[in-house]
Amino acid sequence: MDRFLNDNHMLMIPGPITVPPRILRVNSRPMINHRGPIFQKIHEYCVDGLKKIFKTDEGEVYIFASVGTGAMEACVSNFFNRDDRVLVLVNGNFGQRFVQIANAYGLNVDALEFVWGQYADPEKVKDHLSKYPKGTYKGVLVQHNETSTAILNDLEKLSPIIKEHGALFVVDSISGMVAAPFEMDKWKVDVVAAASQKAFGCPPGISLLGVSKEALNRANNANLPRFYFDVRKYHESYKKGQPPFTAPISLYFSLEESIKMIFEEGLDNFQKRHIVLRDSVRSAVKALGLKLVSDDSCASPVVTGVFSPEGISPQDIINTMRKDFGIVLAGGQSQFKGKIFRIGHLGFIGATEIFSTFAALELTLDKLGYKFEKGASVKAAQKVFEENM
Amino acid sequence: MDRFLNDNHMLMIPGPITVPPRILRVNSRPMINHRGPIFQKIHEYCVDGLKKIFKTDEGEVYIFASVGTGAMEACVSNFFNRDDRVLVLVNGNFGQRFVQIANAYGLNVDALEFVWGQYADPEKVKDHLSKYPKGTYKGVLVQHNETSTAILNDLEKLSPIIKEHGALFVVDSISGMVAAPFEMDKWKVDVVAAASQKAFGCPPGISLLGVSKEALNRANNANLPRFYFDVRKYHESYKKGQPPFTAPISLYFSLEESIKMIFEEGLDNFQKRHIVLRDSVRSAVKALGLKLVSDDSCASPVVTGVFSPEGISPQDIINTMRKDFGIVLAGGQSQFKGKIFRIGHLGFIGATEIFSTFAALELTLDKLGYKFEKGASVKAAQKVFEENM
Known part of the structure; x- marks a missing residue:
């Protein structure tokens, strides 16, 4: 099954992003x-x-x-x-x-x-x-x-x-x-x-x-x-x-x-939601034992960079996520090419997208031979959302 | 009733034009x-x-x-x-x-x-x-x-x-x-x-x-x-x-x-259709006794310029067409501003759009006091389509 090929996928790249149905719909207005x-x-x-x-x-x-x-x-x-x-x-x-x-x-x-x-x-x-x-x-x-x-x-x-x-x-x-x-x-x-x-x-x-x-x-x-x-x-x-x-x-x-x-959401709420998204992703990445590209002090609210575990190419992670789960992640650019992968978390998304991304990422990393505690990343993300409900 | 305000209108301007449903639909693809x-x-x-x-x-x-x-x-x-x-x-x-x-x-x-x-x-x-x-x-x-x-x-x-x-x-x-x-x-x-x-x-x-x-x-x-x-x-x-x-x-x-x-239509057929659209519009305009902006020798296949009858402002024609019928025509630009109106006839349209445009234009011109033979323009357009079926 290649969900990606059927438009039935989730864009977790830092833009273009999954466009919500309300916006998609008006895009076909006469x-x-x-x-x-x-x-x-x-x-x-x-x-x-x-x-x-x-x-x-x-x-x-x-x-x-x-x-x-x-x-x-x-x-x-x-x-x-x-x-x-x-x-x-x-x-x-x-x-x-x-x-x-x-x-x-x-x-x-x-x-x-x-x-x-x-x-x-x-x-x-x-x-x-x-x-x-x-x-x-x-x-x-x-x-x-x-x-x-x-x-x-x-x-x-x-x-x-x-x-x-x-x-x-x-x-x-x-x-x-x-x-x-x-x-x-x-x-x-x-x-x-x-x-x-x-x-x-x-x-x-x-x-x-x-x-x-x-x-x-x-x-x-x-x-x-x-x-x-x-x-x-x-x-x-x-x-x-x-x-x-x-x-x-x-x-x-x-x-x-x-x-x-x-x-309707309120600009402040919109921005607070992005902080929660950011924190949940960073917390989940840490729970996997992976290294983040940026310090907590200057972490982006819209995208998180993650160094690929030693011996595993980020492109393999990206390809597996896309083929097995229809989840699209981004690679690194310029000097980070081949070293990192990036998870976009912006726009009108919430906890569901983060949960499924990390549940899928765990299976992907496992398949590629990386050792970690299964379930840890989803749990870490859950905790952040729980604290911010 | 102002059909225009409900998206239920027909763009007869030289672009943007009425986008056909097949294209509108893909425009809302994820x-x-x-x-x-x-x-x-x-x-x-x-x-x-x-x-x-x-x-x-x-x-x-x-x-x-x-x-x-x-x-x-x-x-x-x-x-x-x-x-x-x-x-x-x-x-x-x-x-x-x-x-x-x-x-x-x-x-x-x-x-x-x-x-x-x-x-x-x-x-x-x-x-x-x-x-x-x-x-x-x-x-x-x-x-x-x-x-x-x-x-x-x-x-x-x-x-x-x-x-x-x-x-x-x-x-x-x-x-x-x-x-x-x-x-x-x-x-x-x-x-x-x-x-x-x-x-x-x-x-x-x-x-x-x-x-x-x-x-x-x-x-x-x-x-x-x-x-x-x-x-x-x-x-x-x-x-x-x-x-x-x-x-x-x-x-x-x-x-x-x-x-x-x-x-699917064939590029040649697509272009021949535009010639028929052009000829039908020009023939209809002539049947109304109105003056065309361009000679037959260099007439555009996508848009036809028409001088407004004496004493009638093209903007009144455009406004009436829009308000009464939801049909959108264009005005003149630069030195033609206030002198002409323009009918666009391009893309995936056919005889139906031309018929309704001229039927509506007749009622509009009549309302604005212009004298002409009612029905003549639609008849002239019909003839061109009949000859090219």
Whole structure:
């Protein structure tokens, strides 16, 4: 039996994730005119809801028809000038992607590298910036949640250090947004990217960009070439309640439904649930005697990285989970390739998915010859949920 | 009663269009891993099918998560160098968009303007190019089907003129592809943009880019900044049967279904059907005594522009059609705003949609005080379908 081949499977990767039935259903709603009155209402509901989720009154949130990388490009192409110097805090694959994008746009890029699996230490950032006159870096770019290494950076602590330097504070929160607390205004984030297929629980194809007033001013004077992701076009068009180009209508239906569901659960509850999911997974992994990639202090609420036991390839674990149980896990990226596997736990899932994932993982590890106490991981997960009921 | 507000309506605009049930249904299929084996099969089926539709053996077709404008930007950002001189043939709003994009990327742009509603006369293009040494223009950019003015340009005749000059032949066929015959290899088209929400009958959110060998070579040496739409990344990644970034999975399901449906009908039949749709609409419009925007010689197979009768605002026609009948028509753009309305007739529709559109349009025009022979337009449409059964 290969359940996976029959769509009857469970995505436990850090996006795209299992889309809940309510969202799947609206995704097959008939098309409407993106220049008509129904669409305008949906558009305005989404923009308004996203501003509440991003926690911004002063800034704007724009909706792009693209996947997350498009919004990451928009983080670079809109707010800087050719040859501007920027600093990227790199503790994983997506930090490296920021470096690549900034390089592609001809910026002067410095990468401040951190050990993979550890967070971007604010003290080290402070030390680094103190070596340069204020304003040397026009922007500091950082991941909120670095998906590849399963860590959450501490934006609140990084913020005053970056703002003190006089740089734009540019954040990729593609996998963090909604799941982890985020305070755009309070933390003085200037630009933040997010996407539909992570904790929003929608299909991929929409990305989001939060932009502060200061960043918008910079965009008005910045000289890098851009058109499709040009925030000025979105800003002008949104005044009329309209996207500047054809909108990805079915994905807007999904996003609208997702925002409704998030508010029905309550944003705080939504985020607390992700902490419980995280803790249950980490507790279960520890009970198996496996090593976690990230410290408890900076553990991601949406994805957990696990080192494969010695002598067992993570790809074998992933393949067995998929073939025998229809449960899809992710592998490692870049320097973690072939070393770790990752369990995504984000969106609209709960205890049931965690229980079945670990029950299946136990049988998988057993089959592959790893020795551990059977039942221990499910028990550990149960305990965490029990304590948080 | 406002049928429109209940999703119970008919989109007769030139995209997004009414998506057929088969496609809507797959759009709510559960997510799959875009790095897994099921997705790879779908991806490869789509790329292979698109190459058959674009009629290219030698070139490549790339699938972007974006709406059409993203592919138009890719037409510019990938293949030219800063300060390159390009010629845009402009006979409508989307020609102007090419000018804007090329300007945004710092190219030297000349626009060769044609009267709106007329096609880009190959003789005039020849005359213009003959004034410049060969190779002056690195590229000539043109719409295949110009949606705003409802005309179809003659790519087959333009091709030898443009290639003789030594320019890249760059085509926006966003609203033309699949509906109108297109021969990428035979017509030596170097770059062609298309999109999911036009004749493919899918929701918006996927755009397509056909790229010739020569264009790909140019891309390898071109110096404009780009990342998300960088064809080199797509080219490398497609060798492994993978998109470079997260894919818009639900839209891939739709595109796969659309391609299947196109091949089931047969590409030739699909295109002949669009000719019949076009002829029925034009014949019906003439029977109402209304003036068509475009000549018969260059009439678009996907959209028909109609001048509003004197004293009647096209917006009143559009509003009445929507409110009384749930039928959505489009207005004019730029210099045609407030002067014309447009009827889209593309994708998987047939005689029924045309009959009801004109029956409703008759009642609408009557209500707004226009004098004509009642029943004449439906009769004229019937005749065209009868002759083509």
